[in-house]
Amino acid sequence: MRIAHRIQQLAESATLAVSAKAAKMKAEGIDVISLAAGEPDFDTPEHIKEVAIQALRNGETKYPKPASGLPAAKQAACEKLKRVNGLDYDPSQIIITAGAKNAVHMTFMSLLNPGDEVILPVPYWVSYPEQIKLAGAVPVFVHGDEVHGFEITVGQLEGAVTEKTRMLVLNSPSNPGGFTYSPHKIREIAEFIRGRDIIVLSDEIYDQLVYEGAEHLSIAATGEDAYAKTVTVSGGSKTYAMTGWRIGYAAGPPAVIKAMAKLQSQRTSGAATFTQLALVEALTGDQSCVKDMRTEFAKRAAHMHQRLCAMPGISCVQPTGAFYTFPNCLGSYERLGVSGSIAFAQRLLEEAHVAVVPGIAFGNDAHVRVSFATSMERIDAGLDRMERWLKS
Numbered sequence: 001m002r003i004a005h006r007i008q009q010l011a012e013s014a015t016l017a018v019s020a021k022a023a024k025m026k027a028e029g030i031d032v033i034s035l036a037a038g039e040p041d042f043d044t045p046e047h048i049k050e051v052a053i054q055a056l057r058n059g060e061t062k063y064p065k066p067a068s069g070l071p072a073a074k075q076a077a078c079e080k081l082k083r084v085n086g087l088d089y090d091p092s093q094i095i096i097t098a099g100a101k102n103a104v105h106m107t108f109m110s111l112l113n114p115g116d117e118v119i120l121p122v123p124y125w126v127s128y129p130e131q132i133k134l135a136g137a138v139p140v141f142v143h144g145d146e147v148h149g150f151e152i153t154v155g156q157l158e159g160a161v162t163e164k165t166r167m168l169v170l171n172s173p174s175n176p177g178g179f180t181y182s183p184h185k186i187r188e189i190a191e192f193i194r195g196r197d198i199i200v201l202s203d204e205i206y207d208q209l210v211y212e213g214a215e216h217l218s219i220a221a222t223g224e225d226a227y228a229k230t231v232t233v234s235g236g237s238k239t240y241a242m243t244g245w246r247i248g249y250a251a252g253p254p255a256v257i258k259a260m261a262k263l264q265s266q267r268t269s270g271a272a273t274f275t276q277l278a279l280v281e282a283l284t285g286d287q288s289c290v291k292d293m294r295t296e297f298a299k300r301a302a303h304m305h306q307r308l309c310a311m312p313g314i315s316c317v318q319p320t321g322a323f324y325t326f327p328n329c330l331g332s333y334e335r336l337g338v339s340g341s342i343a344f345a346q347r348l349l350e351e352a353h354v355a356v357v358p359g360i361a362f363g364n365d366a367h368v369r370v371s372f373a374t375s376m377e378r379i380d381a382g383l384d385r386m387e388r389w390l391k392s
């Protein structure tokens, strides 16, 4: 069977590949400790589940109308964006999607033409380059310097921009970096795009998961110019532990949202109706679950960071957001006899039974992603094994 070129050139998600191998080992009876998770270990809060259950009982089982999202869900997204991000959006500027991944993809599909360039800071979330390529466009990688917490600089942006540059992707707090751009840096980037014909895709799905005194600033909130050029993406997955519900949203200029809505009407017909109603509860109901999860993640972040820094050959930027650390393991490669992050992660899984994600999937072969979206007990057990393995 001949498979289309666009799929042949698509990389498989390395994050999913590692989880699949770890799952296979587990099925064989091996006690694998997974520090590879890209989703909270917490269950969806009860009050959110309850709304979906009631919605199903009330017969909310039909196509969502309109396909761009239920009015109540759009209104709830507006309320959250105002409350948390200080952003004023009209419901006509919102689209509700089956997951933020979908919102990111539709943003690229709606705005990029073949040959357009997209500036993509490294490390990046695995799906960005592949989705950019699916839209026929070209990712232009800009490597954030580890010494500066992986933040890219305006000087680097100036070096990367060409007449073909159409878009800049920002993801703060970051997957996989676990870092958060300072408000100062966000303002500098906003200043850089002022007067340029560049759209920003700001993926803020981890915006409420910030620690260590870090502050999240939405680039769209920095001023009128940035607001008019930004598509802000978020969703229920990370903050409300709703990964399996597949619910996200995007907010942006009316023309862009309209284009995305047109695309959505021909692709998925929108997110599941009862899931959208659950999102309304997540965004506007009791928010204590967010504080509880953030408090727990903050504790784990500090603990994991401190333990990784004490391991031979490892250095690690302090995580200030999301639920990932991104340690640099280069100092251990020679002694282990490994040439890159795939071999490192493979050996760690096979010999110490700890699953992490190779950094090459995010553009940095010196690193691996170690997630703290698991209990403190499992974190310590996994890190004990990793430390013993590195010292052996």
Ligand SMILES: Cc1ncc(COP(=O)(O)O)c(C=O)c1O
Residues within 6 Å of the ligand: 038, 098, 099, 100, 101, 102, 125, 171, 174, 175, 203, 205, 234, 235, 236, 237, 243, 246, 247, 248
């Ligand atoms: C940066 C980033 N954006 C988007 C997503 C996708 O989220 P969703 O589950 O809403 O599709 C993820 C999930 O891993 C992510 O890390």
